[in-house]
Amino acid sequence: MNLSELKQEVFDANLKLVHYGLVLHTWGNASGIDREKGLVVIKPSGVPYETMTPDDMVVLELETGKIVDGVLKPSTDAPTHLAIYRAFERVGGAVHTHSTHAVAWAQAQRDIPIVGTTCADYFYRSIPCCRSLTPEEIERDYEGETGNVIVETFRERGIDPMATPAALARNHGPFCWGKSALDAAFNASVLEESAKMAFMTALLNPTLPVDEALIEKHYSRKHGPNAYYGQR
Amino acid sequence: MNLSELKQEVFDANLKLVHYGLVLHTWGNASGIDREKGLVVIKPSGVPYETMTPDDMVVLELETGKIVDGVLKPSTDAPTHLAIYRAFERVGGAVHTHSTHAVAWAQAQRDIPIVGTTCADYFYRSIPCCRSLTPEEIERDYEGETGNVIVETFRERGIDPMATPAALARNHGPFCWGKSALDAAFNASVLEESAKMAFMTALLNPTLPVDEALIEKHYSRKHGPNAYYGQR
Amino acid sequence: MNLSELKQEVFDANLKLVHYGLVLHTWGNASGIDREKGLVVIKPSGVPYETMTPDDMVVLELETGKIVDGVLKPSTDAPTHLAIYRAFERVGGAVHTHSTHAVAWAQAQRDIPIVGTTCADYFYRSIPCCRSLTPEEIERDYEGETGNVIVETFRERGIDPMATPAALARNHGPFCWGKSALDAAFNASVLEESAKMAFMTALLNPTLPVDEALIEKHYSRKHGPNAYYGQR
Amino acid sequence: MNLSELKQEVFDANLKLVHYGLVLHTWGNASGIDREKGLVVIKPSGVPYETMTPDDMVVLELETGKIVDGVLKPSTDAPTHLAIYRAFERVGGAVHTHSTHAVAWAQAQRDIPIVGTTCADYFYRSIPCCRSLTPEEIERDYEGETGNVIVETFRERGIDPMATPAALARNHGPFCWGKSALDAAFNASVLEESAKMAFMTALLNPTLPVDEALIEKHYSRKHGPNAYYGQR
16 A cells, blocks of 8 residues: 555545544544554644545654645644554554543543443453543643553553554543554444443443453454454 | 345345444344245345345355355354244344444343333333353354343243344343344334333333333234234 | 315324424324314324325314224324313314433323423423323223323313423323424424433433523513514 | 625524534524624524525624614524623624533533533633523513623633633523634534533543643643644
8 A cells, every 4th residue: 555545545534433423523533554664644633524635634754753745734633643653563543533422431531341242342351541641741742642641551451452442531532543544443433332332331230240251252253363253 | 925035125124224223334134034945044244234235145044054045154143043033933034233222221231121102012021131141152152042042031031022022132232033024123123212212211210110001002002912003 | 274284284294203303113193183173184093104195194073083084094092182182172283202202201200390491482381291091091992091191180280281282191102282283293392302401401410400480481482472582 | 794794604603503403493593793883693583594594684783782784583582692792802703502412401500511622622611500590680681681690600700701602591501602603603512512421421420520731731722822733
């Protein structure tokens, strides 16, 4: 995939966020990475989805964050995306949304629990709600530190980021990732639906009972070495 | 109805699940049975609804589960459908969805209570939430045992599967059935609406008061020997 | 308005229920009355909205319930409509729906409280949730007695049916009425929105605080002798 | 912007309320002001959105409320808009809606708390739920006093109306404002989404934990002297 194709995919992934109903106004952004070239393609900041084109996508250097292609400013959240790409080496795409139910969990400062097969088909463990940033972190490099805290959370809790491809920035909202920009957008839609289901489950049964063997089974039948879901 | 017509109906029933808003991505499947030939027609696994055609439907032998027609793999949940058809002899069609509110009850490990006439018009008793599968059952034949536990639940509780045509696989979601694939899809839509109403009822009045005589009346005026609802 | 025009309006009112999102499948019906002729026009039973025409409307005698025009069976709920027309002499149209949030209150066996101006613009007092029918009433004439219990509720509580044009049949759902079939359908849409707002209000503040003077003001600025809302 | 352009913008802002899903029937109104001429342009009262044209907008004198252009009666809520324009001198547009979740908070008599960055990007402090009007205020000039109580609330609590551009009229619903009519409509959509998220947050975590430094950061990166969100 060349850079022009990656721009198109990142553009498509941004529109998918709208199509999935995850975005109000311009509140979302998707990016993709070319690991060989060390370049990240990301949505420009605050541009309406209706008029955006693939050529509006902004290209950044992974290591420096420097703009190497594009006339618009990149998404304000670009440093968060970059931190995720730098730490999680198998990630090919990342998205950020303010999808309603996932935000509700982030604002409640709670992990989104994996309490059923709908989420277990895509997320192996609860979606962690990260710690608050310190005032110093906010002051120093707010968006970059948001990404660092996500990375810290996964490392400290020993979560595999490819098996649980999302995190909640506390009192903010979800960041999701995946093998590609489109895959990350897909995961964002699963996360929102899971957050909605878990919200209602929490009201119907606050103990949130889980069935570990079932979760294990569902995740592994789709993603394990002997996966048998889907064609081929 | 010949096999080609059954494929068309099963295809239509799958699209109905989308039309009713019960399915996100490819998370649902519908099947129908030809009792005389002992053949079950079911959706292929993981195929997008947008590109699916009636000819993509997969034909299985009821008794063996062997594919006798079709080039695609059948839905991963096919063994659950087969177990339902084998045990409930008057069932002509079955569907599985991850519809949001029904899943919430399944994740809360609670039966969906019949607390009003909306559900009582189609479901005579609470929709049972089945027991968890044991790790051994999950290991042995996960999808088949999911069906077996549904059958076990109806037998142990003495529920008539044609009068209460749905069950909740615990921490998973609803399986519904009916006289045909389209009827099963219809029941799945009623179940979801009933689950939504019951969710809000449970929050407004946790005692979930029922009026048995009313439930009896509504079910029987539509389905009893002297039914008088609808034309003819 | 002649009978043909009334059929058209009743037909339109039935479609309005669908347009307002109050009806799933065929779960709703609207009727209108010609007081001079003593004739009630009502939707046929169980006919899909997509294929229904104005000529499918059924004409009944107000006093006897006898069909005087139309080849289809009238809505099963016709006797409830007739009871409302007989007792509430200024009613020109009536509708029944299973709209989601209004049903939730009916199933919770609670009145829908008037806790804000949105509902107070159209409903002067809480929407009463009627008592359960006795098994004898259900046996004798279920649909007629459903109407009788609505009438009984308004008489015993001293509610003016034109100022509070709706009731909840317990564990069933809302019946609404108004000056015409279209007005009744409009009121049904206001009721559902009010029920939704009241549901959330009840969760945010279970004491459901009311401001009587405000309710009085809003109702009277639209409906009182010195009403000044709208044009003319 | 001349008066004809302002009528067009106010018309557009009214339709935006419908587009954003904030309005059922005719329950909403938007206005804009020409500060130099001292004229306010506002939606007419009770006119359906489908047939309304820019020329139906009504022009009022800011100081007297007298109609200076237009054949229709202005929105019943015009005196509330005028009170807001008179007290908050930087306001260029105002809207009133009965959007579902914001109304739920107003009916619960609770401020909408700012518990996340989604709302903090546009609202610096909790949206205040104003005190009830006294029966005397309701009697004297209901709509005007509704505006006066909003102004009183902001003064007494020391809230900057341009940094927190909305208020809840108790047991009624939201009034929002902004730099223009379109900006006010935009803020109304953010308020409704924030109200929905806060509703769910309150159910998941009634303590509603806030992160002050984060709120401060998000508001200032969009609206502070060193704002860096968006293009330019």
